[in-house]
Amino acid sequence: MANIKSAKKRILVNEKKAARNRAIKSKVKTMVKKVDAAVAAGDKDLAKANLVSAVSEISKASSKGVYHKNTAARKISRITKAVNNIA
Known part of the structure; x- marks a missing residue:
């Protein structure tokens, strides 16, 4: 366990950020x-509806720094491609 006050604070802050x-x-x-x-x-309507909310959440995560922007772009691209390839 840390003895220095700033180190103790760092531990608490890092735990909060990790949980978030x-x-x-x-x-x-x-x-x-x-x-x-x-x-x-194979439900295209439901997939499109879920895609909108998924893209929104991924973008929010990227803007908050949880995901790198390229990781977010890759995830969005893959799920969009999957939805577009439904017969």
């Missing part, structure tokens, strides 16, 4: 899973 990042990443993964499930079921 974990929650945001979890939400993004859930949204992507919803899109993937709709694609697997």
